[in-house]
Amino acid sequence: MKKVLSFLLTTYVSVPVILYLFPWILSHAIFSHLLRFPYFVDLRRPQDVLNHTCNFYLSIEEGVSVGVWHTLPVSQWDAAAGRNVDWYREALGDGSPVIIYLHGNVGTRAISHRVALVKILSAAGYHVLSVDYRGFGDSTGDPSEAGLTSDALYLYHWAKTQSRGSLVCLWGHSLGSGVATNAAVKIQEQGPAVDAVILEAPYTRIGEVVANHPLAKIYMILPGFESLLWNILERINISFANDKNLKTLSSPLLILHAEDDNVVPFHMGQKLYQIALGAQRESNADARVHMVAYEADLGLSHSHIYLGPNVSDVVQNFLQKLR
């Protein structure tokens, strides 16, 4: 019994020590990019899970090429049969809005809840570009906060050019919400603000999600553990500070969050809504900040907001006013 207890105690105490010595472990846990679910989908063959879609790669920088799926809006479905990548790229200029889908951690652009949302957005009349950031899926390179942000930034400018100025919206789910606001803030520092931003199940800062994880909670009673966590995040250059970003974001913003979210608590979405509303009201009269809350009864939790009532109406109502 004594041996078991001392073993448990040693294991318990060694985790923070190991994290301190090998901070990159936390980085791997946050991105979880090496879990390339679903393993049976060939990312070069989107047609196996998604119609009206082509696969292509963008060279972001030396050594970094990212995989992207382009799914067409309903108006182009019939015309698309048998067309190649060049035709798809040309079709981006048809005037339909473009949504860049920035997914959460773990897995690839082929995960079923991601594909299901893309189908809804495509049927609602949008081009959708879903990207696997560097290090995810079949994309090369290694993930980092700065790197993921660069990928989104590059894709936004690429889409803006290819679509000849159509409305381009950044949609960030979970981890991707931080990528979306990081990129949006950079874009507006360099020129016109992003046309629209949609955040699905967003957090205040990634550290607060980590601290809220059941595993981390076991350690919160250990004095100094929380400050150790923040210290490690600083050393690995990860902050994903949506709360800070929304203080300056001037783009129209829509937040979608389920009250029963078991990964990113609902109150984080509410807090972001208050921050963005306050900031936009201060800087101009007509703040364009909206939030849709999904009742716990619906059981949508963290990854199933696409099943919510009228998701496509909600998105259309938001984007229509901006065109």
Ligand SMILES: *[C@@H]1O[C@H](CO)[C@@H](O)[C@H](O)[C@H]1NC(C)=O
């Ligand atoms: C693609 O469309 C066809 C015809 O509507 C349908 O039968 C098929 O199931 C669709 N494939 C996927 C992967 O959704």
Ligand SMILES: *[C@@H]1O[C@H](CO)[C@@H](O)[C@H](O)[C@H]1NC(C)=O
């Ligand atoms: C964090 O960023 C700094 C400054 O940009 C850099 O020198 C350092 O190598 C980065 N650390 C990691 C672990 O990426």
Ligand SMILES: *[C@@H]1O[C@H](CO)[C@@H](O)[C@H](O)[C@H]1NC(C)=O
């Ligand atoms: C959502 O859908 C229901 C039933 O389809 C409809 O009655 C309601 O008006 C819709 N709400 C919005 C905001 O579009």
